[in-house]
Amino acid sequence: MLNIVLFGPPGAGKGTQATKIIEKYQLVHLSTGDILRAELAAKTALGQEAKKYMDKGELVPDKVVIDMIGLKIDKNHDASGFIFDGFPRTTAQAEALDILLNKKRAPISIMLSLEVEKEELIKRLLGRGKVSGRSDDRDVSVIENRIRVYNNETAPVKGFYEKQGKYRAVDGMGTIEEIFERLCKVIDQVRN
Ligand code: AMP
Numbered sequence: 001m002l003n004i005v006l007f008g009p010p011g012a013g014k015g016t017q018a019t020k021i022i023e024k025y026q027l028v029h030l031s032t033g034d035i036l037r038a039e040l041a042a043k044t045a046l047g048q049e050a051k052k053y054m055d056k057g058e059l060v061p062d063k064v065v066i067d068m069i070g071l072k073i074d075k076n077h078d079a080s081g082f083i084f085d086g087f088p089r090t091t092a093q094a095e096a097l098d099i100l101l102n103k104k105r106a107p108i109s110i111m112l113s114l115e116v117e118k119e120e121l122i123k124r125l126l127g128r129g130k131v132s133g134r135s136d137d138r139d140v141s142v143i144e145n146r147i148r149v150y151n152n153e154t155a156p157v158k159g160f161y162e163k164q165g166k167y168r169a170v171d172g173m174g175t176i177e178e179i180f181e182r183l184c185k186v187i188d189q190v191r192n
Contacts, residue, residue, distance in 0.1 A: 001106035002027060002081035002191060005088070005097075007157065008114030009150040010143070011121035011128070012172050013179060017114070018085045020180050025187065028076045031085040032065050035072065037134075057136055057145035059089055059153060066096040073100055081109075090153055094160045110190045111161040112183055114172030121147060 002025060006014045015031065022029045036054065039047030046064065053060045069087055076082070088094040101107050116124075122143055129137030136142050161167040168186050172179055 004083045005111040010146045011125040012114035012116045014085045027081040027083045028079040032087040057142040062092045111166045116172040
């Protein structure tokens with residue numbers, strides 16, 4: 001199995017690149033942000049609870065997202081691999097993901113970390129906010145908070161994968177195609 005963690009701050013291009021990667025490598029895309037937004041749209045209890053955090057740019061509690069990801073992994077038992085997008089966002093989530101995947105004897109193959117400058121992130125998120133309808137992409141103070149939460153709570157996850165020899169930083173500046181090529185180069189190294 002090829003299991004990829006696609007990592008990076010909000011606006012780094014994870015969703016865009018994940019779409020291209022799943023097409024090329026036939027993986028199942030698991031984005032906790034997308035799953036939470038679907039819960040919200042369906043007005044489930046989980047969605048209503050998550051909204052309180054998402055509106056402020058805070059992280060939804062670990063247990064909620066870990067249980068959610070566990071269910072999705074079980075549902076896709078015939079997958080040839082997963083790409084995790086926006087998950088794990090804390091070290092506790094990374095530890096839980098290892099346990100879930102070890103049960104399937106299919107550990108994370110690689111963690112690809114998209115590196116993008118803060119000014120560029122804000123520019124991209126505000127641009128996306130104009131077309132996506134996402135309220136958390138339209139308010140600069142919420143965007144700033146999401147970047148702050150990323151730096152404080154999520155960036156340490158790099159160290160978790162670095163210790164396992166799985167962390168790879170990838171330049172996330174440039175065109176979508178340029179970044180995709182850089183990502184594929186690293187993925188092909190671990191596949192071969
Ligand atoms: P995203 O689409 O990945 O930018 O996520 C949008 C929002 O969903 C985040 O600002 C968080 O409030 C919440 N969220 C998504 N993934 C996670 C996660 N792995 N852990 C906690 N909260 C999450």
